[in-house]
Amino acid sequence: MVDLSVTLGNINLKNPVMTASGTFGYGEEYSDFINIEELGGIIVKGTTATAREGNAYPRMAETPMGMLNAVGLQNKGVDAFVNETWPRIKKYDTNFFVNVSGSTVEEYIETAEKIASINEIPGIELNISCPNVKEGGMAFGTSCPSAIAVTEAVRKVYPGHLMVKLSPNVTDVTEIAKGVEGAGADSVSLINTLLGMAIDAETRKPILSTVTGGLSGPCVKPVALRMVWQVASSVDIPVVGLGGISSARDAIEFLLAGASAIQVGTANFREPDVTANIISGISDYMERHNISEISDITGGLIIEK
Amino acid sequence: MVDLSVTLGNINLKNPVMTASGTFGYGEEYSDFINIEELGGIIVKGTTATAREGNAYPRMAETPMGMLNAVGLQNKGVDAFVNETWPRIKKYDTNFFVNVSGSTVEEYIETAEKIASINEIPGIELNISCPNVKEGGMAFGTSCPSAIAVTEAVRKVYPGHLMVKLSPNVTDVTEIAKGVEGAGADSVSLINTLLGMAIDAETRKPILSTVTGGLSGPCVKPVALRMVWQVASSVDIPVVGLGGISSARDAIEFLLAGASAIQVGTANFREPDVTANIISGISDYMERHNISEISDITGGLIIEK
Amino acid sequence: MPKKFKENFKVIANERQTSEFVVLTLKHPGQLPEMFPGQFAEVRADGAMEAYLRRPLSIHDVDYTNNTLKLLIQDVGPGTHQLSSLQKNDEVNLVYPLGKGYDLPDSDKVLLVGGGCGVAPLLFLGRYLKENGIKPRFLIGARSKSDLVELDAYNRLGEVFVTTEDGSMGTKGFVIHHPVMKTFDPDFEWLYTCGPEAMMKVLAKYSRERNVKCQVSLENTMACGIGACLCCITPTVEGHKCTCIDGPVFDANYLKW
Amino acid sequence: MPKKFKENFKVIANERQTSEFVVLTLKHPGQLPEMFPGQFAEVRADGAMEAYLRRPLSIHDVDYTNNTLKLLIQDVGPGTHQLSSLQKNDEVNLVYPLGKGYDLPDSDKVLLVGGGCGVAPLLFLGRYLKENGIKPRFLIGARSKSDLVELDAYNRLGEVFVTTEDGSMGTKGFVIHHPVMKTFDPDFEWLYTCGPEAMMKVLAKYSRERNVKCQVSLENTMACGIGACLCCITPTVEGHKCTCIDGPVFDANYLKW
Numbered sequence A, B: 001m002v003d004l005s006v007t008l009g010n011i012n013l014k015n016p017v018m019t020a021s022g023t024f025g026y027g028e029e030y031s032d033f034i035n036i037e038e039l040g041g042i043i044v045k046g047t048t049a050t051a052r053e054g055n056a057y058p059r060m061a062e063t064p065m066g067m068l069n070a071v072g073l074q075n076k077g078v079d080a081f082v083n084e085t086w087p088r089i090k091k092y093d094t095n096f097f098v099n100v101s102g103s104t105v106e107e108y109i110e111t112a113e114k115i116a117s118i119n120e121i122p123g124i125e126l127n128i129s130c131p132n133v134k135e136g137g138m139a140f141g142t143s144c145p146s147a148i149a150v151t152e153a154v155r156k157v158y159p160g161h162l163m164v165k166l167s168p169n170v171t172d173v174t175e176i177a178k179g180v181e182g183a184g185a186d187s188v189s190l191i192n193t194l195l196g197m198a199i200d201a202e203t204r205k206p207i208l209s210t211v212t213g214g215l216s217g218p219c220v221k222p223v224a225l226r227m228v229w230q231v232a233s234s235v236d237i238p239v240v241g242l243g244g245i246s247s248a249r250d251a252i253e254f255l256l257a258g259a260s261a262i263q264v265g266t267a268n269f270r271e272p273d274v275t276a277n278i279i280s281g282i283s284d285y286m287e288r289h290n291i292s293e294i295s296d297i298t299g300g301l302i303i304e305k
Numbered sequence C, D: 001m002p003k004k005f006k007e008n009f010k011v012i013a014n015e016r017q018t019s020e021f022v023v024l025t026l027k028h029p030g031q032l033p034e035m036f037p038g039q040f041a042e043v044r045a046d047g048a049m050e051a052y053l054r055r056p057l058s059i060h061d062v063d064y065t066n067n068t069l070k071l072l073i074q075d076v077g078p079g080t081h082q083l084s085s086l087q088k089n090d091e092v093n094l095v096y097p098l099g100k101g102y103d104l105p106d107s108d109k110v111l112l113v114g115g116g117c118g119v120a121p122l123l124f125l126g127r128y129l130k131e132n133g134i135k136p137r138f139l140i141g142a143r144s145k146s147d148l149v150e151l152d153a154y155n156r157l158g159e160v161f162v163t164t165e166d167g168s169m170g171t172k173g174f175v176i177h178h179p180v181m182k183t184f185d186p187d188f189e190w191l192y193t194c195g196p197e198a199m200m201k202v203l204a205k206y207s208r209e210r211n212v213k214c215q216v217s218l219e220n221t222m223a224c225g226i227g228a229c230l231c232c233i234t235p236t237v238e239g240h241k242c243t244c245i246d247g248p249v250f251d252a253n254y255l256k257w
């Protein structure tokens, strides 16, 4: 029998398969297609201190084997999450993580503090790569000092598992990963979306209301895999890998590259039951390869010199 | 009648469609499929001061709507280009640009000087984003000071058109674009490949002999388009756009984003005659939209506030 | 909320209507779940390299006896092109039934107005109304006679009015120019519409002015189709709402139009 | 260099051999250009989402009279799966003929050794040798009897020896274990081979030891297939060479094996 469970710092996950923030709602949306309690974890959508309407329509453009989104953190705010959403979803027996987003350090702190009040939520994912933030429009996640500053500030107020989600739009992702590790992160997840753009040649206009947006889906997998490998080779905290995962084979590639767990995002849109197939596919792979624990796959990439 | 010709600084191109370095050999390879004299220009493969064997096999991995390559600048060296290749290809009536690569500033200088001796070659494309170079393994193209240094050095010895090819693996591509503009570049081309990785889950090994490689093809188009738009909005020299272009519609998107000309790379592998279709497709588009000159498309993106 | 499914259907007919339109008849392997007019399916366009995401398509008609449903597809790009090319016995994967459909009217004076592929949900809606004792009337607009599809099917359910932009059939002009719209006030109290946004906006304004109930069906770009991604929003009097779960059918007055 | 073409062929037959292997017969719209055994085509797998690049496939057989060519395809992944599913009358796009094929021997004592889908070019080679007055003999290896395809076709050209790993047909073991390899020295002076690299390396070593000429066909990963990308190199005594234009057929001694 294979054992799919993994530990992420102090948290036990049933298996390494989580769903990525913003792509899986609050889990409920998918409950007609899979038993969401079978998931290792669900990262709920980006939550901010106050309610946000997000960006104007259009917010989505399809691209070769992927998509651009410009949702822009639409959510009802952390109070609505605590008072309305959480009471509704807490019945599900899985790990919910809240993706905490913001425009200022203060906003991150406020949201994290409020989530800390819910004991059953084992951790937060700090989204430091959303656009339209302070500091001259530069996202927190693309500058090492600001990534460290926001992580340190949230660390002070948040006692649970602190996962920091890294941006791929940087020259050296390992520098930022090491920075947030030093600032107290319990794990890092990567990648968030790559900044991209789509144009309608006929109308000569950008397709997204925001001109640029975040690229996700199978098209980004090679970049994500490279960054996960680089980061896993340079930090000691666990790494959660994501970016284009749509099959068990993809998931195993990320584990081999050094991820302790993975997240599935855009692929849920194509196949709402894809995560169930990934979980059973990982189990099949382990049986076929005589591997009894996920930790025997993590970082198991064989590089011949 | 539409006029497809464009100028790139002091150079006249028959049309804005060029082929990308490393994907079109020396042009001859494609002459069974298209009349290569119909191209706006051909950027020949990366040329170095001395012959190089490149990396070990395997050098290629297919990815969703794209590919990773790890060719590693295999070429016979600049002397062989000048003495063997050039005499063979000079008969073709199109603009040949030489993609100049190297590991040290001295090597770039040496190669550029030797190309300068061929009058009929209007320009070089300075490839400052190849791996395995001086300065602690950081490519010239991902650090602004070193990008400026190599551009300045080559500018001193090279009187022709100096196009500098930018790396997309950076936090802020406009900073580097402005840097090389200040250092004397006549134009910039972008993007080179995104750093990626592929793993074979069954063997648990990286697919490429070099572990990581360069990602190209339709999958990178959204990122390339975004960077071309950003750079075109921040420099005054012409911008040559590339990354995933495989149709006239794609090419027009890059022109609208601000490119004066475009290059076609990986798409040549799928359709060896794709450039001919792109040229005629641009012409059709111009007729349909009543546009008489390419310069009326360049930068013509309509952004409503 | 009623249950949603992801299932393979078998193509049992592909009837080409015009160079642009086909009607696909799909057979469910077992018993079709209940569906409502205005709902849609997210259809996977297997084999279309440039269609990673599913394509939203309205339920065009349903036959619970034979467990078949129909899709009316306009070939406008890679996804719809691939789906238009499906042959008998091919399989196609649907996530369905999705979204909130049209409401039953509180009046029996109804007009169903469609344009382009916007006619898709109106056949099912017409049948549903008729089954609920309401006689539907249709007003269908197209560029030209050759773009009008399945008029017979509508005719079997109720009266059909037609406008064409080139005047090749029915009244020349847009749907709003049809005489029936002039005599609207006394005759119709509910207006159901689906089609180009510009057309629906004209009808919404028209209805507002006459205090007529108007339900429109939006076609926003979608990624998930089930309310998870927030890509498909439309501004409403209550803020951004998802077209896929709060719609695609909305009361025109609810929208910020 | 002979001219290369990019052309659509029409599938006129898809003959399934085993669960893994099919033979496609493709008809050229006009007059087939001359091709040589060992050459290949880069075939576009339209409809396979994960196959952006073309797939290199050996010319399995050529019929200049009917202007047809055959491909032997082993279904191992998305591209070959799509191509294996092509039906009569489907179109398929080929860039061909590519690469350097097998040389004519300077002896009439030849053995053609194939394993797995490596048998693909050997049928055409056998026919070509026969037309040039040389009687081919074949040694074909497979895992099991059920993996052996088209033995009849080879039989029509010359004698056929078989090995299977499970002994279900012919000699049990690998090709190198077949008795014909023991008596090789006097009987054969040229060895043509195509198949798994491990098999070809054994044959190369065997030939080197006996001073027998050995030509092998490599299956390196390719992007362009025409010498432009330098992805498909193999180390040779003269440095890196492209499998696609300097090969795929090489003298075993030329390789760094």
Ligand SMILES: Cc1cc2nc3c(=O)[nH]c(=O)nc-3n(C[C@H](O)[C@H](O)[C@H](O)COP(=O)(O)OP(=O)(O)OC[C@H]3O[C@@H](n4cnc5c(N)ncnc54)[C@H](O)[C@@H]3O)c2cc1C
Pocket (backbone or CB within 6 Å): C040, C051, C055, C056, C057, C058, C059, C071, C072, C073, C074, C075, C076, C077, C078, C079, C080, C081, C117, C120, C121, C218, C219, C220, C221, C222, C248
């Ligand atoms: C709820 C809903 C119901 C629909 N019902 C039907 C139907 O019954 N029959 C039918 O033929 N079509 C219907 N559509 C539209 C259909 O989904 C799009 O035409 C299809 O997704 C286009 O895919 P494609 O790959 O063929 O073309 P693409 O290349 O994706 O698009 C081709 C052109 O259509 C535009 N387009 C793409 N998606 C949409 C969209 N969702 N809405 C408006 N324009 C779009 C693009 O901007 C482009 O100009 C419906 C859409 C929605 C949201």
Ligand SMILES: Cc1cc2nc3c(=O)[nH]c(=O)nc-3n(C[C@H](O)[C@H](O)[C@H](O)COP(=O)(O)OP(=O)(O)OC[C@H]3O[C@@H](n4cnc5c(N)ncnc54)[C@H](O)[C@@H]3O)c2cc1C
Pocket (backbone or CB within 6 Å): D040, D051, D055, D056, D057, D058, D059, D071, D072, D073, D074, D075, D076, D077, D078, D079, D080, D081, D117, D120, D121, D218, D219, D220, D221, D222, D248
């Ligand atoms: C010159 C040449 C001639 C060939 N002739 C034939 C032929 O006649 N019949 C035939 O069935 N196949 C032939 N092949 C192999 C065929 O090209 C590959 O099997 C095919 O490209 C795989 O594509 P796929 O999408 O089905 O699978 P992929 O997913 O691309 O690959 C499936 C598996 O095959 C491996 N693979 C992929 N490409 C190659 C390759 N080029 N060589 C070896 N392994 C590979 C992958 O690593 C993977 O394990 C030939 C290859 C070359 C280079």
Ligand SMILES: Cc1cc2nc3c(=O)[nH]c(=O)nc-3n(C[C@H](O)[C@H](O)[C@H](O)COP(=O)(O)O)c2cc1C
Pocket (backbone or CB within 6 Å): A020, A021, A022, A023, A045, A046, A047, A069, A071, A073, A099, A101, A127, A165, A191, A192, A193, A215, A216, A217, A218, A220, A242, A243, A244, A245, A263, A264, A265, A266, A267, C229, C230, C231
């Ligand atoms: C529609 C959409 C909304 C997203 N919203 C968020 C978000 O709120 N917070 C966040 O950290 N990431 C968000 N992401 C990024 C994903 O969580 C994930 O990092 C990215 O999509 C890459 O993974 P994938 O390729 O598997 O989708 C969003 C992605 C998409 C497509």
Ligand SMILES: Cc1cc2nc3c(=O)[nH]c(=O)nc-3n(C[C@H](O)[C@H](O)[C@H](O)COP(=O)(O)O)c2cc1C
Pocket (backbone or CB within 6 Å): B020, B021, B022, B023, B045, B046, B047, B069, B071, B073, B099, B127, B165, B191, B192, B193, B215, B216, B217, B218, B220, B242, B243, B244, B245, B263, B264, B265, B266, B267, D229, D230, D231
């Ligand atoms: C096989 C291969 C070899 C390449 N070699 C070079 C090179 O020698 N010099 C260079 O500047 N870029 C090289 N490139 C990068 C391309 O010129 C181009 O920047 C990149 O592929 C993106 O464009 P595309 O998506 O259209 O291919 C190479 C790309 C490929 C795929």
Ligand code: FES
Pocket (backbone or CB within 6 Å): C221, C222, C223, C224, C225, C226, C227, C228, C229, C230, C231, C232, C233, C242, C243, C244, C245
């Ligand atoms: S399409 Fe995802 S929320 Fe509507």
Ligand code: FES
Pocket (backbone or CB within 6 Å): D221, D222, D223, D224, D225, D226, D227, D228, D229, D230, D231, D232, D233, D242, D243, D244, D245
């Ligand atoms: S495949 Fe491109 S050089 Fe051989």
